[in-house]
Amino acid sequence: MTSTDVHKDVEDSGPSGYAAARLRLLQEGARSGPPRRTALSELTDDWLSGLFAAGAEGLRGVSLVAVGGYGRGELSPRSDLDLVLLHDGGDSAAVAALADRIWYPVWDLGLALDHSVRTPAEARKTAAEDLKAQLGLLDARHIAGDLGLTAGLRTAVLADWRNQAPKRLPELQELCAERAERQGELQYLLEPDLKEARGGLRDATALRAVAASWLADAPREGLDDARRRLLDVRDALHLATGRATDRLALQEQDQVAAELGLLDADTLLRQVYEAARVISYASDVTWREVGRVLKSRAVRPRLRAMLGGGKQVAERSPLAEGVVEQDGEVVLARAARPDRDPVLPLRAAAAAAQAGLPLSLHAVRRMAAGARPLPTPWPAEAREQLVTLLGSGRPTIDVWEALEAEGLITRLLPDWERVRCRPQRNAVHIWTVDRHLIETAVCASEFTRRVHRPDLLLVAALLHDIGKGWPGDHSVAGEIIAKDVAARIGFDRTDVTVLSTLVRHHLLLVDTATRRDLEDPATVRSVAEAVGSQSTLELLHALTEADALATGPAAWSSWRGSLVADLVKRVSAVLAGDEPDDPGDAVPTAEQERLAIEAIATGSPVLSLRAQTEAPAPTEDQPAADPEPLGVELLIAVPDQSGVLPAVAGVLAMHRLTVRTAELSTLALPDGVEGSVLLLNWRVAAQYGSLPQAARLRADLVRALDGSLDIAGRLAERDAAYPRRRGVVAPPPRVTVAPAASRHATVIEVRAQDAPGLLFRIGRALEDAGVRTRSAHVSTLGANAVDAFYVTGHEGTPLPSEEAASVARKLEETLRG
Incomplete structure (x- = not known):
């Protein structure tokens, strides 16, 4: 559809012509992304210009101005139209009539409209009182009428913004922080708000405002692409839902992915997370720069007086070889040579984390541009610096993200790319895979006094879920990857074996403690055989707790901790040579x-x-x-x-x-x-x-x-009163027999969506199958129930394999029904 066609449609039939042209534009599959947003903005400009011209005949000193997202030319299919009818204070009745001639056709088409009628002085006064209004006016764009009136307002608003920046920017930063507290971080949410969450479109707009202040500027590399990607997703979301929404709900992600030509919803989320990560990191760097500039402006007059007008020289405090602190950041020393010192990135990162300071963006980019790759295996210093970085606690996260933003992490650990920004579709997990690994290392750093080899604990924490980027059981895949990574970073054969064992069995203790009968000798012996030694058991115990704490509040409790501690005590006794008590002796x-x-x-x-x-x-x-x-x-x-x-x-x-x-x-x-x-x-x-x-x-x-x-009727009535969430379909239940899990009973495992009365339904099905339940071990993780039942025949012995398979099959059929 050409511009001439647009004009003709609008001129021929007014609002209906605009509506038809708009619909055709949105249905054009070949035109999407920035071209469609631009075309939609131009189409809307032409239509509103026509409305303005028809109503403003003979009226002077009036202009129609687009602000906010429309001012930036970023109209999504269901975006609001943000408009200001600007006038010089002349004929107020004529201006009001003109406003009606514009607003009502917009409302008649069902378009959302955010509108105001103001003089330039009123607009500036409103901006001075309302930060959000001021941000919208920073993107003011002329549509129709008196161009000089619009240009004058834009010039005045930008001048006001720059003059008031020392006061308004801290307000804007506080506004961003409050919004992040309410909405969470876009890069980790399973149902993110593309606009309001931290790292979303609001933050990208805030960075534009900071740049317009001339006080500081955001790192530009990748920022425009990240913003474009989020806008593209929002466009697809509007088309898929037919609603003006910024919430990327679970039930709509597959359709949005298809609209964008992506493989699946996970691919969509990963792209959203990557974009959010770029914007979040740029925000961190920018607000840090704003704080430094404002602080220097406050301090400089006093220093000049003290120094007699002499030039101020920034102090540089050494932190490590080639690494210094300057102005509250970690930077490289003047003599540092990344091209000759391959350990420098890890040394700088470890020094920053130990000092609790951020890594300078300039330093990170300098290392990314010129650092030599580490030899294989790594030198001992590189391994030690990695362990120091991982063991530095909470500051490790910001330092790690700075390295990752410039691609240094994937250079050091190529296998990291497969888990980077990878979503976890499990309500128990609150982080992406890569952030969960770093969070686990942070939690593990608190347990380093409990183990004899803290270095192995920290590296195992970093690698325990590294297999989630590969198909199949992530523990099995992770064991293979961990062996390769551990050898590459310089651990000896014995340590490589321990690390791979920890990764392979990082779920063993919590799974066994919550789903198996600890009184059964076979349970304890199987764990002892898998772990192999007291030292590995000690590490595995600490890793288990760190992993659970880093997963989310639903994954760990004192109750789970007591079960794991009990299991560890029993396994430790077996490894020391004691035999577990037979349950019949209780x-x-x-x-x-x-x-x-x-x-x-x-x-x-x-x-x-x-x-x-x-x-x-x-x-x-x-x-x-x-x-x-x-x-x-x-x-x-x-x-x-x-x-x-x-x-x-x-x-x-x-x-x-x-x-x-x-x-x-x-x-x-x-x-x-x-x-x-x-x-x-x-x-x-x-x-x-x-x-x-x-x-x-x-x-x-x-x-x-x-x-x-x-009971069945009462539970059914209650279940009917709480209907399931629209669009959410739980995976089907799965019932299996765990072979050789016990010598005294047959162990049947049930994995199903947790629901009131689930255990009742299972118990009734087992009774109907004619088996006796010796014990049940119930574990609920988020919306998932993972239960194990020790059952026997009426004579008290394990079921024959065929009968056990039949019971499991019938139980699964019952739960599916």
Whole structure:
């Protein structure tokens, strides 16, 4: 569609002509990105110019001005039209009539409009009072009318902005920080706001405003491309949804990716994250420069007075060979030679992190442009500097991001490219893969006093998820990559073996502790065989906790920590030569025995609730943790009968209690007491609110066991009252048999979307299959339940392999239904 065609359509039929031309433009697949945004802005300019001309005949001293995104010519399909009708204060009635002639046709077409009618003096006054209005006017662009009026306003607004920059820029920085606090960081969000989140389009606009102040300027390399990429995604989002939205929701990502010609939603998110990372880093550097300039302006008059008008010389404090501090940043010494010193980037980074200072952009770019590659294997100093960088705590993150922004990380560690900006579609994870690895190293730095080889712990933390950039099991792929990386950076064979073992088994302890029966000797022996030595177990324990803490708040708790610590204690004993106790030798406690006798005497369930609020006791290597509720221990003794597991699970679900662990066993009663008692030792927690009374739980349990309480119906009613989120489809459940996991029972693993009553449904299905549940180990990670059930036949022995496979298959079919 040519410009002539546009004019003809608009002239022939007014608003309807504009609407038709706009629709054709948006449907042109060949014209997208900047060309379409420019064409849409020009088309809108022509239409509004026509409206202005028709209504302003004979009227002087009036102009129509585009501001904000429209002023920049960045119209997305559903963007607002930001307009100012500027006038010199003449005939106010004629100006108001002209405004109606423009605004109403815009509204009639259903377009969003942000409008105002002002004189230049009023516009400047509003800008002085409202920072957002001032930012919009910085992009003022003439559309129609008195060009001199528009030019005068633009010149005055820019002059005001530059004169007021020392006051307004700190306000703008605070505004950006508040918005980031509310919206989060674009480069890590699974459903990001492309405009408002940190690293989004708002921040890109703020950087333009800083540049317009002439006080400081943003690093320009890659910034325009990052802004263009986010605008392209927003265009596709508007077309895919038909709405004026900046939120890239999960259910729309595949369609947006297809609109942009990308492979899939992960590719889309990775491109969005890369763009956001460029803008975020540019913002960090720019605001740091603004702060330095403003500080120097405040200090310079006093220094000049002290020095008698002499020239100020910046102080440079040495930090390491070839590395100095200057003006609160780490820079290279004048004699430093990146082309002759391949360790310099790591040495500078380690010095910056140790000092808690940012790396100068100029220094990073100088090293990126001229640094020699490290030899293979790395020299000892390079390895030591990497370990120092990783062990420096929270400052490591900013330094690492500075190196990554200029491509230095992928030069040092080529395998990093596959995990860089890679999204993790798991609600438990709050970071991309690469940021999670750095966060794990930061957490691991707090545990270096607990292990004999802190260097191996820190490098393992950096590499433990490196296999997520490859297909298949990331632990298996990561083991191979870790061997190669460890050898390349100079570790000996023994250390390479330890590092690869840590990467391969970094999930072993937490998975085993939360999904396996720790009383089963086979469980402890299997972990001992995988770990191999006390020193590796020590490292793996620290890595497990650091990994979980760096994942997100849902991945770690004092309860999980106590389970892992218990497992580590048992495995350590086996590695020291002790044999684990056989579960058949377990003796009931006095409390358990009391409840069992009472259950036999009354012929009905007996239960007790006991809160667990203490964190695990500190040890020599493990400092005291903050007190945290571990849940409530629920002991239930029931005369042995069928249907106990689904009945208990259903009652707990009805009372909104979350099950963390569940153990079932048959107690041998003292001599002279006849009967058999099933003991359930569970740990539960209230989803919200206070715990129910034990008497209410017992009453409902009695009714559930005698069949007078319709648990399935009650749970179905509650489930219907909370419909699933639109557009979100959970992956199907998966049920498998874990071979050789136990000599005493068959272990069936269930992975499914967590939902109220899930354990009840599983328990009922196992009862229907005719198997007995010996224990259940429940673990919930975000929206995913990962449960393990130890089951036997009625004679108390593991199921034959064919029968076990059949039970698993039927259970999966039940959960799918």
